[in-house]
Amino acid sequence: MQSQKSVLHLSLKLFFICCLIFLSWFGCQKDPASSVPPEDKVPQQIPEGSWVTYSPYKWTHDGEPYFGEYCIVYSDCCSYQFKQKVGLFADEKFVQVLDLFSFEDMEDLRYPMDYDKVDVYINRYHPERLAAAWWGSIIITFSSENLYINRHDYLFRHELTHVFQFLIEGHVNLSTPVWFSEGIAIYGGGGLWGIRDTEDLDQWIARNSNDPNQGNPICIHVWDDFPPGADITGYYYNVFDLTMRYFLDPIGLDKSIEDVLGLFYNLRNDVAFPTAFQSNFGLDPETLEDEYYDRMRTYLADSNWFDDSQIMDDLVPTSRLEGDIFCRE
Numbered sequence: 001m002q003s004q005k006s007v008l009h010l011s012l013k014l015f016f017i018c019c020l021i022f023l024s025w026f027g028c029q030k031d032p033a034s035s036v037p038p039e040d041k042v043p044q045q046i047p048e049g050s051w052v053t054y055s056p057y058k059w060t061h062d063g064e065p066y067f068g069e070y071c072i073v074y075s076d077c078c079s080y081q082f083k084q085k086v087g088l089f090a091d092e093k094f095v096q097v098l099d100l101f102s103f104e105d106m107e108d109l110r111y112p113m114d115y116d117k118v119d120v121y122i123n124r125y126h127p128e129r130l131a132a133a134w135w136g137s138i139i140i141t142f143s144s145e146n147l148y149i150n151r152h153d154y155l156f157r158h159e160l161t162h163v164f165q166f167l168i169e170g171h172v173n174l175s176t177p178v179w180f181s182e183g184i185a186i187y188g189g190g191g192l193w194g195i196r197d198t199e200d201l202d203q204w205i206a207r208n209s210n211d212p213n214q215g216n217p218i219c220i221h222v223w224d225d226f227p228p229g230a231d232i233t234g235y236y237y238n239v240f241d242l243t244m245r246y247f248l249d250p251i252g253l254d255k256s257i258e259d260v261l262g263l264f265y266n267l268r269n270d271v272a273f274p275t276a277f278q279s280n281f282g283l284d285p286e287t288l289e290d291e292y293y294d295r296m297r298t299y300l301a302d303s304n305w306f307d308d309s310q311i312m313d314d315l316v317p318t319s320r321l322e323g324d325i326f327c328r329e
């Protein structure tokens, strides 16, 4: 399941969410030449779009976007047919995110000025393979048009969950700590389910016993809080996933997705995260941090999802990533 990883070294002045995917599913289409545009097909530099304002990346597109119901798909060279295919898929995934939050009041989404749809960039001629979300936009690179788009189900829903949070908050920056914003995006994507029982948790704790915070995810507020060399995508994402599952599970904290939405609205109104978390989740983040492993141990001991073969059948095909996500904020 694990694939090769690398790290983007960018000096980021803007506060943003970025998930870089180093995908094994691209493995079957690996072609070193495919990341370099043919000489007669160098993409135009069109400096338009919310991506320019909020992203540190300088993207290009061919000026012929596909306009979907909720998303506009831009690309440097993908065919219109492929943009349309991705646009229909992205619209479907965005509706699934809206449905997850039982959200219907589209007028209440706060897009960047002059925007009313999500910009989706699907560039091929970009050196990094990545998926990232900013206020009103996502970027997912493709190495080929010859792919099975449904394998990107998790990826699109993850990034569009970030976008949904941006659009509720209506800010350039998300106001949640990394552990929360990634946790809800992983949940929105369908979950990773990498930590399933107390044995998995004990392995995590043992593996991180030398880290300053013993791998406690609630200590990861900003990107720089990850310990040097941490296996972020392989392991931290799994504890972020576990944390959000715990919040929303009736045998965990027994909160609901409406509580998550309530928190987002508090943040829109400039309520500080600890206060918003306390009022929507009935728990002080500092208490959560202090009690984290005890709470997770109790929760996992009480859980029996994987005794239920039906849940296993439902989960494994759709939620397991065949690659690594690498996020930075």
Ligand SMILES: [Zn+2]
Pocket: 017, 018, 019, 158, 162, 181, 182, 185, 327
């Ligand atoms: Zn993310």
